Amino acid sequence: MATVNPWKKFIGLLPGGVRTVGDVISIDTAASTSVVELRNGVQITARGVDVAVGLKAFIVDGDITGQAPSLPQYDIEV
Template sequence: MATTNIWQKFKALIPEGSRTIVTITANNGNGTSQAQLRDGTVVAVNGESVEAGQKAFMQGGEVKGTAPELAQYEVEV
């Protein structure tokens, strides 16, 4: 009889790593891009699928796709 680990099933539903929205500042031509985080930090990421000047989803140091241009609001609690 096989046992079922409910915690492992639950963890399988959640993708590994956090997803961050970045602005692509340059495509390097070698399979990597430069991306700027919201705090102004510039990082190198794998992937060139998003053009410079557009927002992208970054997960695990890799460009996952284009992110929508949405308004950003700050709220103090």
Template sequence: MATTNIWQQFKALIPKGVRIVANITAKNGNSTCQAELRDGLVITVKEESVNVGEKAFILDGEIKGTAPNLAEYEVEV
């Protein structure tokens, strides 16, 4: 049954979970990788599908694919 609540319909369009882009620094050999975030923090993520030195899209701690190597800017609002 579809909802007629506009707010609920809008929320359904937004993907759930935490999404980040990180640089893959090492493959651990046990289906996990080390990934460095923009602030320098290193985290362990699931999957080894992205090569070392490339950027990856990470969703809830799991690599979902290769991210393009674009310039990054930080803006404070």
């Protein structure tokens, strides 16, 4: 059943899942996984081996989706 609630319609347009960027530390081709270090220093294991060691990768719901550009990052507290 379709909803007429505008908020629910808006939420339905947004992409779901967790998205982040991290540096690829190592690759395990046998398991098709990579160890990625996130910006906060936490290391995670992500599925995919498409990005080389030393480069940044986009990670969506634990899957490496592609190479991310190496752009400067700034943390600003307000």
